[in-house]
Amino acid sequence: MLGKTAGGLFWLSRYLERSENTARLVEAGFRMALTRAAAGEDEWASVLTTVGCLNAYRAKHETIAPNSAVDFLLRDKTNPMSVYSVMQMARDNARATRTALTREVWEAVNDGWMVLKEMLRRPVAQADLPNVLSTVRQQSALVRGALQGTMLRNDIFSFSRIGSLIERADNTARILDVKYYVLLPTGAPVGSSLDNVQWEMILRSASAESSFHWLNAGNVTPKAIAEFLILDARMPRSLAFCYDGLIDSLRELGVEYGDTRPSHDLAAKLEARLTGRTIDNIIDSGLHEFIREFIKANAALASQVEQDYRFYE
Amino acid sequence: MGGSTVFFDEMRGPDESARQPYAEYCAWLESVKINELHKKSREAETFFRRTGITFNVYGEKDADERLIPFDLVPRIIDGKEWRLLVRGIEQRVKAINAFLHDIYHRQEILRAGRIPEHLIANNEAFLPEMIGVTPPGGVYTHIVGVDLVRTGANEFYVLEDNARTPSGVSYMLENRETMLKMFPELFSQIKVQPISNYPTLLRRSLGKCAPVRSEGRPTVAVLTPGLHNSAYFEHAFLADQMGAELVEGHDLRVVDGRVAMRTTQGYQPVDVLYRRIDDEYIDPLNFNRSSMLGVPGIMDVYRSGGITLANAPGTGIADDKAIYSYMPDIVEFYTGQTAILKNVPTYRCSEADSLKYVLENLHELVVKEVHGSGGYGMLVGPAASKRELAAFRAKLIAKPSNYIAQPTLALSTVPVLTRSGLAPRHVDLRPYVLVSPDNIDITPGGLTRVAMKQGSLVVNSSQGGGTKDTWVLEE
Structure with a gap:
């Protein structure tokens, strides 16, 4: 396969994953604003930070208002992280790698782009927001379904999967990075209303709310949430799950190409940090530092994969 | 008309x-x-x-x-x-x-x-570079x-x-x-x-023209100028249907006397390149130096029989x-x-008699640029305004050899579906x-x-x- 094509597939999957993640964050923020009068500005600031575009937002808007935040996150063409921009880049990458995709996958991406482009043509009224957000997630699910159901399990599939898992791990880590402080043990009695709001926000941002409650049966503690999102390999957005999958996909590439490359070692090292630890252990040695380092190492893995498989010249 | x-x-x-x-x-x-x-x-x-x-x-x-x-x-x-x-x-x-x-x-x-x-x-x-060169398979x-x-x-x-x-x-x-x-x-x-086997035939036909030096099943790639080219869809479509790689100039380079593409497993030689790039842009070393689309040195590999280019460079002299x-x-x-x-009767404006006739009958003729394509730079006399005719007349007089003229043919019609029915x-x-x-x-x-x-x-x-x-x- 061409290095350029591998890169295109990797980024196609990253962008698709990213659009879905952004939509989920907006959804969590929106719900928060609806249910808690007190949330407001801080919550949107933290959503913007998680997506990585708070500074860009501030450069354009003086205050953080829900409408302009939602608009900036969903449809601002000047914001490279907006759902609009990200979907456009996903579609460009799909066009560039058209020969590696099945007709089903290409049409799912192309359809998704056409539907969203139309929906995001005008500012989204509050009443339409739930519909728009669920459409973003649906389109992404359609692409994933087409990928799963129609693609050969070869290097093409591996590069797509590596892209989406690296992006997803990054996203979950960013949610934790922005909110790590509410997960730290404090002197305050557990279950104060503010904490509850924040915990709910974290779980919603990772689509983890109902599965968490189902597994923990009412036992909502910050430690359990942190454990769930970092170490629980059953949870498809946890760091452990992502790295299980990454190790798998890299191994499959190794078998197909008959060699191992530096990225394989790097991924194994990162995975070891997740499997050899307990949550107490991580919190004791510094939750925030742990997350920070993880984000850096995850990004380093991404660029090692780029180098190892010659995405660029 | x-x-x-x-x-x-x-x-x-x-x-x-x-x-x-x-x-x-x-x-x-x-x-x-x-x-x-x-x-x-x-x-x-x-x-x-x-x-x-x-x-x-x-x-x-x-x-x-x-x-x-x-x-x-x-x-x-x-x-x-x-x-x-x-x-x-x-x-x-x-x-x-x-x-x-x-x-x-x-x-x-x-x-x-x-x-x-x-x-x-x-x-x-x-293309003087093609003098004495016989393409693989002729x-x-x-x-x-x-x-x-x-x-x-x-x-x-x-x-x-x-x-x-x-x-x-x-x-x-x-x-x-x-x-x-x-x-x-x-x-x-x-x-x-049926027509659906065209891509298979194309693949086979290109394969049969592979250079003698290639071994095993020839590697075919389609060279596109990129995403923004007007025919990008077609380039991707054909590559996909043939099971060939779709490459751009920067995916290719000359390695050990062959043209090779950068894959996830290193550089691999290409046997047949179906290039959708004009001659002028295909090799910045041999032709247009500012071309970002081509592959430096590809013409040298071509001349030494290391790769097949489809179509061969220099075929423009025939059309x-x-x-x-x-x-x-x-x-x-x-x-x-x-x-x-x-053939449609054609007046070569480079010839004085023809030019005279063309200028006198401009309103009835179709005039084309010798090197033009895509319907650009063309005059359809019967449909042109006085001003357009005058402008074209000036162009003709300035550079007659740049043009040919043909009578306006009474092209056949087939109905299309319009809002008000077939027409x-x-x-x-x-x-x-x-x-x-x-x-x-x-x-x-x-x-x-x-x-x-x-x-x-x-x-x-x-x-x-x-x-x-x-x-x-x-x-």
């Missing part, structure tokens, strides 16, 4: 009865409501958008991709008519390849005085698109030979796919010759519009036979020809282009033309 001209309609005769090839189709048509057709037409458009069958128009601000209008009334040719065309096209394509070999080697045709020497020597399309034009027009029941003319990189074949294939989806019942009633007028001589010189397909529009036809060392394959039918505007004779997609599915009936 005056209102008195009667155009040949391919569907119905002067008495409104269906011509024989259309008999079954017209019977079906009578059973269908026009609303139903409109609905199908909208469905077809959605299908094209979803599939991404789009093109980019140069020079438009809104760089959005556009659809080429698709008309769902098929253009039907019967088997016998088609057999005649096939013979004519084969003859012509053989002659073109023989001409190219000759012109880059012994130049017998010039020595015989059948073509004036200055026409070759001073021609920008003649094939110059692996893919040819011969543009035909029809003016009567048995009257076909070749409008031009596209011997460089003819485009549009993806529309031919997708038009058929769309028709099969929209009107399955028609295809079970009417036996239409040059100034050479066109000599095609009947060329066919006769190399095949020893009279040309089966007619005749002018069409042309581009059959696609695959050439390998031992075989010439012509896909039954080709791309029918149709001028969507009433009375218009310009069918180019860049000028708002549309396309139709083309049916060749089984005999």
Whole structure:
């Protein structure tokens, strides 16, 4: 396969994953604003930070208002992280790698782009927001379904999967990075209303709310949430799950190409940090530092994969 | 063109009865409501958008991709008519390849005085780098698109030979796919010759032209200028259908005397490159130095027999519009036979008598740039305003050798679906020809282009033309 094509597939999957993640964050923020009068500005600031575009937002808007935040996150063409921009880049990458995709996958991406482009043509009224957000997630699910159901399990599939898992791990880590402080043990009695709001926000941002409650049966503690999102390999957005999958996909590439490359070692090292630890252990040695380092190492893995498989010249 | 001209309609005769090839189709048509057709037409458009069958128009601000209008009334040719065309096209394509070999080697045709020497020597399309070079398998034009027009029941003319990189074949294939989806019942009633194996034949035909040095199954790649090229969809489509890699210039480099592509597992040699980039841009070391699209040094590899380029560089000398007028001589010189397909009478403006005639009759003629394509830089006399005529007159006088002129042909019509029902529009036809060392394959039918505007004779997609599915009936 061409290095350029591998890169295109990797980024196609990253962008698709990213659009879905952004939509989920907006959804969590929106719900928060609806249910808690007190949330407001801080919550949107933290959503913007998680997506990585708070500074860009501030450069354009003086205050953080829900409408302009939602608009900036969903449809601002000047914001490279907006759902609009990200979907456009996903579609460009799909066009560039058209020969590696099945007709089903290409049409799912192309359809998704056409539907969203139309929906995001005008500012989204509050009443339409739930519909728009669920459409973003649906389109992404359609692409994933087409990928799963129609693609050969070869290097093409591996590069797509590596892209989406690296992006997803990054996203979950960013949610934790922005909110790590509410997960730290404090002197305050557990279950104060503010904490509850924040915990709910974290779980919603990772689509983890109902599965968490189902597994923990009412036992909502910050430690359990942190454990769930970092170490629980059953949870498809946890760091452990992502790295299980990454190790798998890299191994499959190794078998197909008959060699191992530096990225394989790097991924194994990162995975070891997740499997050899307990949550107490991580919190004791510094939750925030742990997350920070993880984000850096995850990004380093991404660029090692780029180098190892010659995405660029 | 005056209102008195009667155009040949391919569907119905002067008495409104269906011509024989259309008999079954017209019977079906009578059973269908026009609303139903409109609905199908909208469905077809959605299908094209979803599939991404789009093109980019140069020079438009809104760089959005556009659809080429698709008309769902098929253009039907019967088997016998088609057999005649096939013979004519084969003859012509053989002659073109023989001409190219000759012109880059012994130049017998010039020595015989059948073509004036200055026409070759001073021609920008003649590539001195190709002198003495024989392409692998001796094939110059692996893919040819011969543009035909029809003016009567048995009257076909070749409008031009596209011997460089003819485009549009993806529309031919997708038009058929769309028709099969929209009107399955028609295809079970009417036996239409299939075309869907074109990509397989293309792959095979290119493979047969691989350099001698290549081992095993030849590696074929399609070279595209990139995402923003107007025909990017087609490049991706063909690569996909052939199972070939779609590469850009920066994916390729010369490694150990071969052209190799950067893969996830290092550089791997390419045997056959189906390049959709003009000669000028293909090698910044040998041609246009500022080209970002090509591969530095690829011409040197080519000349040493390390790679096959399809089509070969320098084939433009065969489809040059100034050479066109000599095609009947060329066919006769190399095949020893009279040309089966007619040429449109052509005035070479480089000749004083012709120029005089052209200037006097500009309002009745079609004038084309010798090196132009895509319907750009062309004058359709009968449709031009006084001001346009005057402007063109000035251009002609300034550089006569840059132009040829032809009488305005009474192009045949086929109905298209309009808001108010079916209405005749002018069409042309581009059959696609695959050439390998031992075989010439012509896909039954080709791309029918149709001028969507009433009375218009310009069918180019860049000028708002549309396309139709083309049916060749089984005999």
